[in-house]
Amino acid sequence: MTLDSTWVRAWIERTAEVLTTERHTLSELDRQIGDGDHGENLARGFAAVRERIGQTPDDATPATLVKLVATTLISTVGGAAGPLLGTAYLKGAAALGDASELDARAVVALLTAARDGVVLRGKAETGDKTMVDAWTPAVDAAAAAAESGATPADVLRAAADAAAEGAAATEPLVARKGRASYLGDRAIGHRDPGAQSSSLIITAAADTAAGSNKES
Amino acid sequence: MTLDSTWVRAWIERTAEVLTTERHTLSELDRQIGDGDHGENLARGFAAVRERIGQTPDDATPATLVKLVATTLISTVGGAAGPLLGTAYLKGAAALGDASELDARAVVALLTAARDGVVLRGKAETGDKTMVDAWTPAVDAAAAAAESGATPADVLRAAADAAAEGAAATEPLVARKGRASYLGDRAIGHRDPGAQSSSLIITAAADTAAGSNKES
Amino acid sequence: MKKLINDPADVVAEAVAGFGAAHADLVVVSHDPTFVRRAEGPTPGRVAIVSGGGSGHEPLHAGFVGYGMLSAAVPGPVFTSPTPDPILAATSAVDGGAGVLYIVKNYTGDVLNFETAADLAEADGITVESVLVDDDVAVKDSLFTAGRRGVAGTVVVEKIAGASAERGDDLATVAALARRAVAATRSMGVALAAGTVPHAGEPGFVLGDDEIEFGVGIHGEPGRERMPLEPVDAIVERLLSAVTDDLGVAAGDRVLLFVNGMGGTPSIELYIAYRRAAELLSEQGVTVARSLVGDYVTSLEMQGLSITVTRLDDELTELWDAPVETAALRRGR
Amino acid sequence: MKKLINDPADVVAEAVAGFGAAHADLVVVSHDPTFVRRAEGPTPGRVAIVSGGGSGHEPLHAGFVGYGMLSAAVPGPVFTSPTPDPILAATSAVDGGAGVLYIVKNYTGDVLNFETAADLAEADGITVESVLVDDDVAVKDSLFTAGRRGVAGTVVVEKIAGASAERGDDLATVAALARRAVAATRSMGVALAAGTVPHAGEPGFVLGDDEIEFGVGIHGEPGRERMPLEPVDAIVERLLSAVTDDLGVAAGDRVLLFVNGMGGTPSIELYIAYRRAAELLSEQGVTVARSLVGDYVTSLEMQGLSITVTRLDDELTELWDAPVETAALRRGR
Numbered sequence A, B: 001m002t003l004d005s006t007w008v009r010a011w012i013e014r015t016a017e018v019l020t021t022e023r024h025t026l027s028e029l030d031r032q033i034g035d036g037d038h039g040e041n042l043a044r045g046f047a048a049v050r051e052r053i054g055q056t057p058d059d060a061t062p063a064t065l066v067k068l069v070a071t072t073l074i075s076t077v078g079g080a081a082g083p084l085l086g087t088a089y090l091k092g093a094a095a096l097g098d099a100s101e102l103d104a105r106a107v108v109a110l111l112t113a114a115r116d117g118v119v120l121r122g123k124a125e126t127g128d129k130t131m132v133d134a135w136t137p138a139v140d141a142a143a144a145a146a147e148s149g150a151t152p153a154d155v156l157r158a159a160a161d162a163a164a165e166g167a168a169a170t171e172p173l174v175a176r177k178g179r180a181s182y183l184g185d186r187a188i189g190h191r192d193p194g195a196q197s198s199s200l201i202i203t204a205a206a207d208t209a210a211g212s213n214k215e216s
Numbered sequence C, D: 001m002k003k004l005i006n007d008p009a010d011v012v013a014e015a016v017a018g019f020g021a022a023h024a025d026l027v028v029v030s031h032d033p034t035f036v037r038r039a040e041g042p043t044p045g046r047v048a049i050v051s052g053g054g055s056g057h058e059p060l061h062a063g064f065v066g067y068g069m070l071s072a073a074v075p076g077p078v079f080t081s082p083t084p085d086p087i088l089a090a091t092s093a094v095d096g097g098a099g100v101l102y103i104v105k106n107y108t109g110d111v112l113n114f115e116t117a118a119d120l121a122e123a124d125g126i127t128v129e130s131v132l133v134d135d136d137v138a139v140k141d142s143l144f145t146a147g148r149r150g151v152a153g154t155v156v157v158e159k160i161a162g163a164s165a166e167r168g169d170d171l172a173t174v175a176a177l178a179r180r181a182v183a184a185t186r187s188m189g190v191a192l193a194a195g196t197v198p199h200a201g202e203p204g205f206v207l208g209d210d211e212i213e214f215g216v217g218i219h220g221e222p223g224r225e226r227m228p229l230e231p232v233d234a235i236v237e238r239l240l241s242a243v244t245d246d247l248g249v250a251a252g253d254r255v256l257l258f259v260n261g262m263g264g265t266p267s268i269e270l271y272i273a274y275r276r277a278a279e280l281l282s283e284q285g286v287t288v289a290r291s292l293v294g295d296y297v298t299s300l301e302m303q304g305l306s307i308t309v310t311r312l313d314d315e316l317t318e319l320w321d322a323p324v325e326t327a328a329l330r331r332g333r
């Protein structure tokens, strides 16, 4: 699939679907080491995103669409994830500029800007057991893939695989940011809900880029 | 055992013991169809009675001792059972007059006055599923036994057996007085806690009169 | 049972001591016998008001001792009416020579113990009048029951009577207004889960996962029936119609709507219920002129709520609005 | 899960609607975006105070909107900070031209959303200052955590700041006094059982039959440790010493002692705890000059309590004592 605004729409649609399906799993992860609302928060946000995206003109650019995701998440999600993910999409939109189609470099720029947005707002470092632990491996893997000449879709696939690994790798960590940081050692053994949801978002991008918009 | 003031002391002591042992059973009966405090209420009251009886002069008459039980129960039990049982002992003490020893007729008079006291305060009729359903059969059985020339101890035994049967016979009843009256049909199948405790009190009288002050 | 207590036997004494310490500006606590009275002594010539009953329904009654409401409260053991002694002691402590009104919830134990105390007080030369509160429509008032129970509506009666006494009405007037408040007030409650009496150690009753006790009493006594849990809007409709039918509320009436939490119900749930009850009343052309929402008459940590409606006339409204300064209700001072 | 609700998705909207209807004399409710503001509009030249956060902690914050305390409260979904939109809308609605103080509990979500709202308000020409409340000593304030949490002490900060704004102080002064209140306030809590978030359907955590969560947060976040249940006197001693050690309370100090119920704790238990805490302080030569006991910052129906101590100086005492007229705290009016 060409990574144009049609793809962005598909990606968003797919994300909304996946987050709705995974809503309880994500909230359950959050209940373990947080306050149990992460899945609910994102499902609410992406339900609003889906509705607003449906009302945009057909010629909206990728950046316009991604920015709409940003402002919608900021105004509907709340909690920590709302401003963090919202800023990720906001910075990602800025990185897209007025391009109508994303090449491999643009994909890397999008992911990098998104990750930087999260870090800008949340000040988390790698290993703090946050969503950054999904985004940073994704950015690194995407950059490496692009470097070695991969297609945009394959760049996203590399990013998605790395994000999934990154999310899984939060399990043994002690949290140093967000609500899970209050648990100390008791957070060990639990996956960070925000890392998991970020991995799902990046995987949705890869799946739709590969044209494999299959129902899960 | 002669039914003199020594016996009254033994009876009270035995009652205090039994009610302490049966405290949880009585409260559990009350939890089923009331508010779960009956055993606690009586245990608290008889603990106070035991203490105060210990401080009375040796030459206190039966009536003095029974009246002390009355005032102590009234001032320490509370709830429905406090005034009801308190009045029972109060009227019983009046019936004893200044007798130093109880014959069979005096036993009947004591039980009758006690039952009448409960009815005076509580206005319950036989079959209303209250303590009256232990007292009235006890009075009737005592009167019949005295009529047929039984000893005071045997009169009390007859009363105790009838009270125990009366308490058991409250199980199929619907309550019309006290807290259990709110249950309607749902009280069926549960024994009335006040009838049960009154039966224990009368049984303690019979047991001590028979000299069988055995530990239960 | 998990509770934040020491010895169950000390629960009431320690709680009352803490209450006295926390509200020393409003009340004085007497230990042995246990009662709570207003910090300032009796006002000569002013009617005093005494209420009381088993503990476990806090803030009732001690939370309503103070200016414009109760002169004294007599807390018994948990769910057990106090004995006459502390009632009598409280009566003597607050009598200002104009007589004392007893506000008694209609339970056999409370009625008998307050009755005895009244006899003893009269013997001491104190004039006592008693008013029975029996607002709970869950229980039919028939020859086959101990009569309707006194529940959350007690707060309304104590507020009305307190304001009447505070403005200087005589005993007969205070008692008459209290009775008017009783006559104008009905309540009914529902529980999702019972509280646990400390010395009992087990909940008063156990409901199934989707079961509610409809018409529950404040000691966990059962009510009309056990039924499946429904959305709160449906529950409120059932409670409210039982209450308004019994009270005979009609279009054009002005009422006080009181949604009372039983102790373990989050405040948001009380307000959700209030919202529906207010909607229903206004659909019926009834004006909700005054409101009260919160935990005022509890049953330990019971999860549940009750709805109380008082039909207001001008005088009752004025007395309801009068200044009050107690630990649990304060306004205008 | 048994709750007196309708659709879990409607819990906050319906509760806020009920709150607005029940307290129409005090507040006006805005729906979409959702916020609660004082019934009377902004006073020109007077500093406005806005607070907010996830719902489920009632009466915090809407219960403290009114004379002498908050100008507006912004409730988010249960346990989820509100988004910037309603915060901004509330800010615009209450600004009287003298600036707006945000009182923000220190949670990542609250901090970020209020930060964004402040940026947007400043862009609209409204001056905003923010004060973070982080009174919970259960969590160490270190580089390795999100910092201490804001819990029950928030009430104290809102009262102090509200009184300062009400007497006409400028924004810098109101903010400085709020920060002084934060600096003088520490809290710590304990839970016996967690509340259940409506859309989650399961309790936030599950403890063993004899287990308590010591140092619990108001969203059911864990604290220092799980430990066996002890008599409440021992628990109070642990909580209080953690609080007073961190605050550096010493003999001769005058303090506000605040025992807060988490929602599902009977009032008698709160007073039993208060009693012990007051005793311990006075044994240490500390004067308990002011008290507050009750459910003020809850965690749905959590069974548990927290202890808050604020070291008082003359000005903080005066501001604490100043008249306040809100749904949950009312005195002097």
Ligand SMILES: Nc1ncnc2c1ncn2[C@@H]1O[C@H](COP(=O)(O)OP(=O)(O)O)[C@@H](O)[C@H]1O
Pocket: A030, A034, A035, A036, A037, A038, A041, A078, A079, A080, A081, A082, A084, A118, A121, A122, A123, A124, A129, A130, A131, A132, A177, A178, A179, A192, A193, A194, A195, D079, D080, D081, D108, D109, D110
């Ligand atoms: N400072 C931070 N930086 C990056 N991510 C964070 C930070 N704080 C929290 N998060 C992420 O947010 C997630 C929690 O989101 P959510 O549950 O929606 O918000 P809340 O914690 O306010 O309930 C965490 O799992 C974590 O991944």
Ligand SMILES: Nc1ncnc2c1ncn2[C@@H]1O[C@H](COP(=O)(O)OP(=O)(O)O)[C@@H](O)[C@H]1O
Pocket: B030, B034, B035, B036, B037, B038, B041, B078, B079, B080, B081, B082, B084, B118, B121, B122, B123, B124, B129, B130, B131, B132, B177, B178, B179, B192, B193, B194, B195, C079, C080, C081, C108, C109, C110
């Ligand atoms: N009107 C009455 N007449 C006789 N006995 C009564 C009456 N009301 C209640 N009782 C008795 O009192 C018992 C309950 O006593 P208790 O539990 O101590 O008091 P409470 O009901 O106030 O908690 C009942 O089991 C019943 O036997």
Ligand SMILES: [Mg+2]
Pocket: A030, A034, A035, A036, A037, A038, A079
């Ligand atoms: Mg969360």
Ligand SMILES: [Mg+2]
Pocket: B030, B034, B035, B036, B037, B038, B079
């Ligand atoms: Mg009982």
Ligand SMILES: [Mg+2]
Pocket: B035, B037, B079, B080, C054, C079, C080, C081, C109
């Ligand atoms: Mg009782």
Ligand SMILES: [Mg+2]
Pocket: A035, A037, A079, A080, D054, D079, D080, D081, D109
């Ligand atoms: Mg949250």
